[in-house]
Amino acid sequence: MTAMTEPLRIGIAGLGTVGAAVAARLITTRADFTLRAGRDLVLAGVAARDRSRDRGFDLAGIAWFEDPVALASSTDIDIFIELIGGDEGAARAAVEAALQTGKSVVTANKALLAKHGAALSALAEKKGVALAFEASAAGGIPIVKVLREAMSGNRLSRVYGIMNGTCNYILTRMEKEKLSFEECLADAQRLGYAEADPTFDIGGFDTAHKLAILTSLAFGTEIDAEAVYVEGIGSLTLLDLAMADELGYRIKLLGVATRTQSGIEQRVHPTMVPKSSAIARVKGVTNAVALDGDMVGEITLVGPGAGGNATASAVLADIVDVARGVSRPPFGIATEHLVPASRAPMTLHAGGYYIRLMVQDRPGAAAAIATRMAEKMISLESILQRGGTTYGFESPEGTVPVVLITHATTETAVRQVLDAVVADGHVIGEPQMIRIEKEQ
Amino acid sequence: MTAMTEPLRIGIAGLGTVGAAVAARLITTRADFTLRAGRDLVLAGVAARDRSRDRGFDLAGIAWFEDPVALASSTDIDIFIELIGGDEGAARAAVEAALQTGKSVVTANKALLAKHGAALSALAEKKGVALAFEASAAGGIPIVKVLREAMSGNRLSRVYGIMNGTCNYILTRMEKEKLSFEECLADAQRLGYAEADPTFDIGGFDTAHKLAILTSLAFGTEIDAEAVYVEGIGSLTLLDLAMADELGYRIKLLGVATRTQSGIEQRVHPTMVPKSSAIARVKGVTNAVALDGDMVGEITLVGPGAGGNATASAVLADIVDVARGVSRPPFGIATEHLVPASRAPMTLHAGGYYIRLMVQDRPGAAAAIATRMAEKMISLESILQRGGTTYGFESPEGTVPVVLITHATTETAVRQVLDAVVADGHVIGEPQMIRIEKEQ
Incomplete structure (x- = not known):
């Protein structure tokens, strides 16, 4: 690892809206970053497809790579910023190459992490480098840091x-x-x-x-x-x-x-x-x-939760964290201790449910549905029935919408009731079922 | 600094609701902290007034200090947790003693920081230790970390x-x-x-x-x-x-x-x-x-924003941060670079204002107030006047409440208008003035 006072040389792969925003910011507010990071942050290399495209900042003096893996493996950078996207291909290969060659990685790639997060995290730890991914979840909201550290x-x-x-x-x-x-x-x-x-x-x-x-x-x-x-x-x-x-x-x-x-x-x-x-x-x-x-x-x-600048904000915070020194495993506790x-x-989910049925408008239909609920010991918080055109919504011929809000029950019970109600022939079309979440 | 794999020996001064919650948690979930911190966290010493009081955890095996400064200076601890309170006296003396003897400090003491934050921060940096204070602002909300790092x-x-x-x-x-x-x-x-x-x-x-x-x-x-x-x-x-x-x-x-x-x-x-x-x-x-x-x-x-457990949550996060290694100055950038x-x-504050006056219920009063506003180029978004008993609020004899909402103006202009209106003799009592804050 480079000493904590030497410049940190940054390589960015992927110069879409997020990558371009990160690069531009590093260049235009370099003095601010030096204060925040306690060392100089230098944009040393970039990899993207089209060199000629105007991205709002000057590429002069920044090494250009066609191949992100070449950038990730280069000895001219200390930290690799992956903004390519995708759970395989260039993104995965480049992140692995960067970690293998002892570089910290910052990524916004949720698909890559969702699929290979555990393996990449273990590799980062083995190499004693960071794998930072604030930008991968909820964009500008620092929820990764809050969960991992606070x-x-x-x-x-x-x-x-x-x-x-x-x-x-x-x-x-x-x-x-x-x-x-x-x-x-x-x-x-x-x-x-x-x-x-x-x-x-x-x-x-x-x-x-x-x-x-x-x-x-x-x-x-x-x-x-x-x-x-x-x-x-x-x-x-x-x-x-x-x-x-x-x-x-x-x-x-x-x-x-x-x-x-x-x-x-x-x-x-x-x-x-x-x-x-x-x-x-x-x-x-x-x-x-x-x-x-x-x-x-x-x-x-x-x-x-999205947008080039908000996501770039998360990437930049991760870069400064890395510049300040790697002190934590990617997921907060050592990968080997993740269970x-x-x-x-x-099927075991427990909670309240909203159920909306298009019920045949004939005697006994509502009673039959209520009986099915009772059989499964589901008690109801509310029932709502609306005839004719409801909220501009045309019910299918001969049906009325019936909405049931249940007290806490299980997914299994609700599914069984819905299957039974459909089998009874009282409803038209698929029942709608929406789970209810309450504040604790 | 102790190596990052050795146990971190913790001393807590002040065993009120927050201190007792921190201590109890360190003892009861020690294995969790070992995972989070990557090393053992040991409650090594406490300082409080009354040893006999039941605080919900066992003091056996934990060194007891009558004097927080003695605890802060002790070679038996690596990190000092200040939960005494107050901007001078024992709290300040103990924090200074801890920093002087090369220990990191975690504190919830906003008064101390508000008064001596710059000096303490400089001292912490000079000694290469942490001064962490998540619990000092907004209790359980990790706003310090978010501002400093994210x-x-x-x-x-x-x-x-x-x-x-x-x-x-x-x-x-x-x-x-x-x-x-x-x-x-x-x-x-x-x-x-x-x-x-x-x-x-x-x-x-x-x-x-x-x-x-x-x-x-x-x-x-x-x-x-x-x-x-x-x-x-x-x-x-x-x-x-x-x-x-x-x-x-x-x-x-x-x-x-x-x-x-x-x-x-x-x-x-x-x-x-x-x-x-x-x-x-x-x-x-x-x-x-x-x-x-x-x-x-x-x-x-x-x-x-408050409460023993929520505040303890912030203190505990700071302790784990310190255990993971000190990498940032207390205020995010080196104290010498704080401007x-x-x-x-x-007087230069610009914004909208709510002004409530108890106006003499006689001809010309409202016109006189409106004229005073116009003189200072203050334009109004709303005017509200209510006769008699309003919302159960008895107006003083012979007055009616008049509320004015201004468009953006300056504090100086509003204060001058209010002085003039009071001098004109149309209002009874002190005018009420409330600033308006809008989302950006």
């Missing part, structure tokens, strides 16, 4: 939040402007909040990667993205949002990791949260992450 | 928040239950949220100390608690809270530090915040701190 005195029971700005933007607009999911998605794409292929965001997979990272930090478990139960927001209708509103809730796409008696439960799905809760009030592309600790109680962090996350199966 | 890539323009649970509890209850300030204060005292002498909390001084610490971290300035403009909440009436509510605002005691053209403005006073803002929704003893960075945008942290805070005088 919660050392706590046993955490839960970490949860809104970790995908695209989904929250869509849900906020649907709720406020009564626009359909499809219209809001199209707008999000037009505004650059959603990719051309939005599956990764709206399917909940982006949130799942982030949650897997936070789960490992919160519970000292090996990262296990495969264990995350994932549902996206594509099935949500304006009827559901309106019904939720009437019942005192909002619907958010949450990532939730909880310590349960049967293990660590990791889940991503549309969630009903009380309107009065802090998380319900998070609007648009803003993210929020909350944690419950046995000493501290509940802490919530709110801020921009396998004992997966709590979703 | 915002390295930002130039901050503002840090502000609700930093005193006692005041927020009182204001929340006044607003919700329409109880007088005096009644709510009495309840706060009964519940242990307020001291027998509540001046320090309700006068705004506690918030001022915390703000001074956060200002230094946010702007890289020497701590300057003397520069904080302070107003408490004692003058707030139910009429003001009700008027604010009608106009779309809530009243909170905020600490606000802003980078202005004329220097750093630090102020603590009752503040009108839009009901829709995140800060307006912070209820009861909860704290919230927000920061504005040029890269990250706005980040808000919400959580418990004197160029004080922005309150």
